[in-house]
Amino acid sequence: MIEDIESGKINTVITKDLSRLGRDYLQTGYYTEVYFPGKKVRYVAISDGIDTAMGYNEMAPFKNLFNDFYARDISKKIRSTMTTKARAGIYHSTVPPFGYRKSPEDSHKLMPDAETAPIVRRMYELAVQGKGYKAIGNVLKRERIPIPTYWHHVRGERTWTRFKGEGDISNYIWNETTIKWILSHEVYIGSLVAQKQSKLFKVGKNYVKPKDEWVVVKDIFEPIVDLELWERVQEVNGKRRRMCKAKREPSIFSGIAYCPDCGRRISFFPERTGKNNPKKTYFGSCQNYKANGPDGCTPHRIKEQDLYDIVLKDIREWAAMALADEQAVLDRVMEQQQLNSTVDYGLIEGKKRTIKKRLEEIDKVISRLYEDYALGRLAGTSIDNLLPKYQREQEELGKQLSALQEQSAEHDSTEQNAEKWISLIRQYSDLKELNSCIINELITKILVGDKRRVNGEKVQSIEIHYRFIGNLTDGGMEQVNKKSS
CATH class of the missing domain: 3.40.50.1390 (Resolvase, N-terminal catalytic domain)
Structure with missing residues (x-):
């Protein structure tokens, strides 16, 4: 509106x-x-x-x-x-936690599920043996144990839009966050934990409440694991957290860089590039590949500094062009939008003119029919036969014209968005360095392709999708990698 x-x-x-x-x-x-x-x-x-x-x-x-x-x-x-x-210990969520099902007698009570509760116990047993979240996920994958989303989908509790059928490898790729949640939640020792979040009235956003404000009611449900085992796992998890080294600030490409093949994020992590080099270099890689290897995806590996240089250079170039010749950039953007679109707007305008001309002709024909009928030159049966035919054609053409006008309006909106983007990008012609604010203001996502060899050189496709207008390079920029890093 x-x-x-x-x-x-x-x-x-x-x-x-x-x-x-x-x-x-x-x-x-x-x-x-x-x-x-x-x-x-x-x-x-x-x-x-x-x-x-x-x-x-x-x-x-x-x-x-x-x-x-x-x-x-x-x-x-x-x-x-x-x-x-x-x-009062009343459970009111729609879908029960993995390992439980709702009681047939009382939907506000939980009871261990015969099929999935043993999986939860198996995870706790692996954790107390010292296995980390990723190692536990690998064990479950080898044992072909389906993930919670699979169970919810096949039972009709939730729809899994990416479900690829029985036996597909994606049914067995466990997310580390899911494993961490299962290995830390008190519901598995029979406790109801609620009111962990609250919503800000004006803002409408959820925030996590302090732990002492949570509602925890113990011994409400039948536990899946005993208290001693649960506490031992918490102790193991606590030691693992203390052993983790302090991390740097998140990458400026966090939440922006994605894998074009599986849709997962590109995560950035440090590596030493040589035995005698104490300095760590950050590389990006597909989260799916990092967690699951070739079963999940391909590496999509890129040096963070290389991605930084590519994005900075592209922003500067577009900003300089927008300052030098705004109309030329607008034409270029609209041309690329036309290439990205499956709609030929020139053809649409031609169809609109043809339909409008035909509608004018039909109006004239209908007017003549009424005139001839009024003057007695046309019998009533004749007008009854002719008029509905033209009215049906008129109605059908009207619908076609409305649809074409909607597509034309989309084209006009695209031009307005292009003008918004140009006025935004031209401010950054003297940009010296990137930060998260600039990245998020200008860019909605960056797609990092996998490396491949072309004429003996490693190349990699980088698609920068700018705010308002999307990608400006057909198929993405081809980045030549100087080193096989």
């Missing part, structure tokens, strides 16, 4: 009452008193008798405030109810 207001398509907004526009009195007040008047948009709240065309309504701010109070009150009551249920 905001996009349509900005483009001038909407000049009136109507809601049943003010609460349907919003319950945050600050945001609602901004729209009714600042944004809508500034855009010359009329706002009507039917039940509250508010119409900005009739002038300012003094009661509107108070109504917004009452709506805000109501939302806060409901939120508090819901939280209070959930806390009360948790303290």
